[in-house]
Each structure stands twice: as structure tokens, then as C-alpha cells.
Amino acid sequence: MTDTPEHDPALQALLQRRRFEPASPGLAERIIAAARRRPQIPSVRDWLGELLAEALQPKPAFALAAMLVIGFVIGGAMPWASGDQDNSLQSYFESEGANL
Amino acid sequence: MLVRRHSERFYRLAYRFAGNRSEAEDIVQEAFLRLWERPGMWQAEKKAAFTTWFYRVVTNLCLDHRKKKRPLQLVDDSWIADERHTHEEALLQHEKEQHLEAQIAALPERQRVALNLCFYEGLSNKEAAEVMGVRLKALQSLLMRAKITLKEQLNENG
Numbered sequence: 001m002t003d004t005p006e007h008d009p010a011l012q013a014l015l016q017r018r019r020f021e022p023a024s025p026g027l028a029e030r031i032i033a034a035a036r037r038r039p040q041i042p043s044v045r046d047w048l049g050e051l052l053a054e055a056l057q058p059k060p061a062f063a064l065a066a067m068l069v070i071g072f073v074i075g076g077a078m079p080w081a082s083g084d085q086d087n088s089l090q091s092y093f094e095s096e097g098a099n100l
Numbered sequence: 101m102l103v104r105r106h107s108e109r110f111y112r113l114a115y116r117f118a119g120n121r122s123e124a125e126d127i128v129q130e131a132f133l134r135l136w137e138r139p140g141m142w143q144a145e146k147k148a149a150f151t152t153w154f155y156r157v158v159t160n161l162c163l164d165h166r167k168k169k170r171p172l173q174l175v176d177d178s179w180i181a182d183e184r185h186t187h188e189e190a191l192l193q194h195e196k197e198q199h200l201e202a203q204i205a206a207l208p209e210r211q212r213v214a215l216n217l218c219f220y221e222g223l224s225n226k227e228a229a230e231v232m233g234v235r236l237k238a239l240q241s242l243l244m245r246a247k248i249t250l251k252e253q254l255n256e257n258g
Contacts, residue, residue, distance in 0.1 A: 045140065
């Protein structure tokens, strides 16, 4: 055995005598209880993943909203369903009535 | 599960820095709560094993804690209740412990971390180097310098 600090038995023995107090018996339970009181903060990646997972679900509310949007788009695109068409029909009857 | 398996191990490390039970327990609790709040913390560094990575978290918390709270509280008064020794022996033992703690506390920060990880936690030099983010040679050098300094100081003071 050499007498370098790395292998010095006296130094090793002295360092081994360093004071140590064991942890309280309920340390793990205390940490778990504290964790239950704290909410988890999701990372941006988790949050986006959850959002996409929700969006991909064919849930009734999602389907209903999609149908409404499609309905509005189709309704807006049909010329006979527009307000202008109603007005022109009314004016047609009015003009027909005037002719009669 | 993770807490039950590892809390004792990380408490030991925190105790070596804090010097008393309640502060060491608070540090370990804070480390686990940070992991609980942001579970993605560890996944972001998948290359490192959990224990290696968590040793780094606890060590950093200990160093921050110590910077905030100076001077270091070395030991409490529980030695008084130790019935294995007479009062005089207990006093002598207490003085020796305080002296050793003071010498270790006086070491440069990186030497102290290296000593705590390798000597007291039993990590291999390679593992400790990974925790500290230094090369193996640098870790060995830190350890050697810590031991030389301690030996010199302890010899000087008898």
C-alpha cells in the first residue's frame, strides 16, 4: 500500500468517521404526499400531443360542429338559398301581381 | 416507486452537502417535486441514466442551497444525547467531527463535489465525471487535490 493520499489508510479512516444522520423513516411518504398536493406542469410537446389526440377523436360534439360548418359553407355557396334570391322572387310576384 | 427506491440514496448525498437532516430532506424533496412537476425534464436528456442525471439535479440544488444560506450549519446538538460516550468523549468526538466538516467545507466546490460523489456515494470515477460534466482525468485530478489538501490541513492541525 502506497502512502499517496489516494491510498492513505489514515486519511481514509478519518474520512470514514465523518458524521452522518440517517433520513427520517417517512421521507419517501412525505415526498409522495407533497407531490400529490402539487399539480404537474405538462411540457409544450405533451400539451400539443394531447391537443392533437383530442382533435382526432370523432366525438359527437366535434362531428356536430363540423356538420354545421359544412352546412354554412354549402348554404352560402348556393345562389337560390341566398337573401338576394328571395328578394328577386318577391319582386317577381310583385311584378306579376302588377301585371295581373 | 421512484421516490421509495431512490430517496435514501439522494438523501445521503444531500446530507453530505447540507450537514443536517432537515435541510438534506428538504433538498431531496425539492428535487423530486421538480421532477414530478415537469416529468419531461429527464426525457429531454435520455442519453443519461436516471440516477446519473438525478445526482446532477441534487448536486446543483445542494450548491444553490449552500450559496443562499451561509455560513454552513455543520452539525446540530444531537451528539449531546449520545449515551455511548461519556460527556468528555462525546465532546472530543464532536470537535473532531466539526473540524473534519470544516476542512471539507473549505475545499473548493468542485473538489468537494468530487469527494462526496466518489468517496461517500461510492460512484466510480467515470460515473462521477459524468455527473459533474467533466473529463475522467479532470475528475481524478480534483479527487487527488482534495485528498492532498485535506491531508495537509489535518496534519497541520494534528
